[in-house]
Amino acid sequence: KVTIENGMAKVEVNIAAISAQKKEYDHAVRLAEQRQYSEAKKVLKGLLKDNPSNSEYHRIYGQILSDEGDQEGAINHLIDALRWNPRNNHALTMMGNIYAKFKNDVDTALVYYEQAVRLNPKDNIALNNIGANLIQSGKTEAGKNYFLRALDINPDYPNTLYALGLVAEMEGNIQEAFEWAIKAL
Secondary structure (H helix, E strand, O other): EEEEEEEEEOOOOOOHHHHHHHHHHHHHHHHHHHHHHHHHHHHHHHHHHHHHOOHHHHHHHHHHHHHOOOOHHHHHHHHHHHHHOOOOHHHHHHHHHHHHHHOOOOOHHHHHHHHHHHHHOOOOHHHHHHHHHHHHHHOOHHHHHHHHHHHHHHOOHHHHHHHHHHEEEHOOHHHHHHHHHHOOO
């Protein structure tokens, strides 16, 4: 709560409420991970009612809606997540995923992914997603470079390993493709 008194800003932080919300948020995340979406959304609706400016609450809600097939609802919540925190990398990546996968708009997806990478150059998932979209657009060499950057950050991420196997296969290097596939497994 922020108030102005005698020309001074006074900020009050309700630590007890924050702690209680953390427990509820963690519960909502566990429910979402177990695909108990209706229960997770109930918890998140309560959290959003109490704290509509929390970017992560909107991001998780948007991710649930996307998983349920409501891409427009997901986009709306992700926009709210980014409105409250334009540096929310997970929201940026989710927006990119929705535009790439469901809207077939790779150019817009790349804008979101590249913003996530600008904010966090170590975001191997965003780098991996950029690589995948470039490959799908026929830009194999550029996509491969993004996969290699992602690999440098996280050498055990199976999606990157699998993608490098696919690239090797596209390049006609079956032995290398097989080796990447084994690493992915």
